[in-house]
Amino acid sequence: MTATAPAPVPNTRPARTYAAYSRPLWRRVLLTRESAIIGLLVVVIAVSLAVVPNFDSPLTVTYLLRDIAPILLIALPMTLIIITEEIDLSVASIVGLSSVMTGILTQAGWPFALAAITAILVGAIAGVVNGFLVTVVGLPSLAVTIGTLALIRGIAVGLLGTTAVTEFPEFWSDLAKDNIPGTPIPGIMIPFVVLAIAFAILLHFTPFGRSLYAIGLNKDAASFSGIDVGRTKFWLFVMSGTISGFAGVYFTLLYNNARGDNATGLELQVIAAVLLGGVSIFGGRGALHGVIAGVLLIGVLGSALRLAGVTSDIINVITGVLLVLSVVSASLLAWLRRRRISAIGKKKERELAASSS
Template identity: 50%
Template sequence: MPESLTRAVRWDTVVGALLIVLLLFSFTFVAGFGNALNLSFLIGNTLPIALIALPMTLLVVAGEIDLSVASTAGLSGAVMGRLWNEGMAIETIIPVCLLLGVVCGLVNGLLVTRLGLPSLAVTIGTLAAYRGIAQIVLGSDAVTDFPAQYLQFAAGRLGDSFLPQAFLPFLVLLVIAVLVLHATPFGRSLFAIGAGEEAARFAGIRVRRHKLVLFTVTGLMASLTGVFWALHYASARYDNATGLELSVVAAVLLGGIDFDGGRGTLGGAVAGVFLLGALQNVMSLLNVSAQSQIVVTGVLLVISVLGPRVARQIALARAAGSTG
């Protein structure tokens, strides 16, 4: 097994073990954690992060990032609310919002792949632009009177279980993402691009096209998340999903996806998503303030970026010492 894959699997195991330990601790010592309502609340609140984490994982593996995903989700929700107020049918609104997400992702992708701009700078810019457009579209209004069946799908549970109804479509998307990244030539090419873009280009991989596809799909999934967010919380506002990009990036990197690209697994990313979601849920049950939860998320983000780098430096130092 290649060394990089061994490291990824080992990191996945650690993240999965931490998730299991946290769940065992929470079921045992945190009052109210194990009841069906709270578990449904935990999964439902984590799903927006998990949905965007799927394409974000592929994007980071390829050495890029999209920080505009939360603003795209907010814009999608704002357009959804505005069109609903204008009397358009919800069955028409949702495809329009998804198409809007494709456009937002395509703009990001074209700026990065055609103009050669760094994705970090581009998506910081579009983060502000998309959020500003969302405010122009809907203003400070909150739209809440969406059809009951859609609200029920986004917030309801499967029978008497704790699983949200929306969890099943997420599982389908997860399986598709896993197969794409780990079982197709396209997925293998993303690892090659992340490991060395120039080498990948010389190997015949169409780097710019692959990245454009990734940015477009990320925009699509961000807009889908915006629709889900508005229905799950029964409120479409221009500031929906504010700050969500921090949680997505923190969860993906915590799951072992290398920020420099070329390393990681989708299983590790999903484990990181639910580890972060469970931790936030536990902190809420323990009455930890929202500000402190943001601090914890930020610290985890720093650790998830710094940890692998420190580990590699230690490994290089040991290798140098053994050959010296």
């Protein structure tokens, strides 16, 4: 007589899922801070086209994109740095030093291409200094980059003093200012798009990008999982310095002016755009498309308000309010999310206690 196999016991335990993937796809795509910023950008553009005189002019598009190009460029590595819960406040000073080096070397008779490459390398060296002090010496990035902000700016101003270099090869000046043929889009958008695609792939589709989020969420856990936290952060600061150096060369050619005080205050605009674009100042969260939308939102809003006759002081106030609201809303949403998860957990505990009694 053969024994019959016992009937399999059905698995009544709920499947384990990540909270972010427990919602429908459309909610994960549309109901995000990045989508909200993109939606707000579309609304601001639509309203500006309807009520602001000359906003639809091709010249407006050209000057808008030219002005925000340095912010767009520097925001790419800044996004990665802030995701790891660090910050780089020295980027604008590196832009100024790169501008000064470009001017001095060009004035000394160097070929412009060689002068520009040298200026970019100087930016990379500044990034190496920041990365070394943060990752090897172990100092906080906020303190380090406040110090190098002042140090690098002092070097830039000291090299040129109150003078300025205003003569550059016409070919390179025209190249920096020319548009893509047949469009109002400046040529600088071509290297930006190439860099943006490269950074997006690096951040969102590679193990290196996933390691950045892991570091931002918990650097100790990331280290225990095999991620070299120090080396990763070091190269992020080198990237930031290098791209800031490139932005300095572009800044110089765009305005035909190499001065030690070029781009003063630019770091605040970059950080404001990154945070407005949905990157958490506490690390571990953010997406590059949201940051680009944040830069465009600040640029479009400022351009529209200037065309409407609003003073720069009021524009700064409005930008500051947007930034504060973005940070407060992120904290509020995180608090509501924690409350919801806690309430769900307590409900399940009560149901489990009721079923076992």
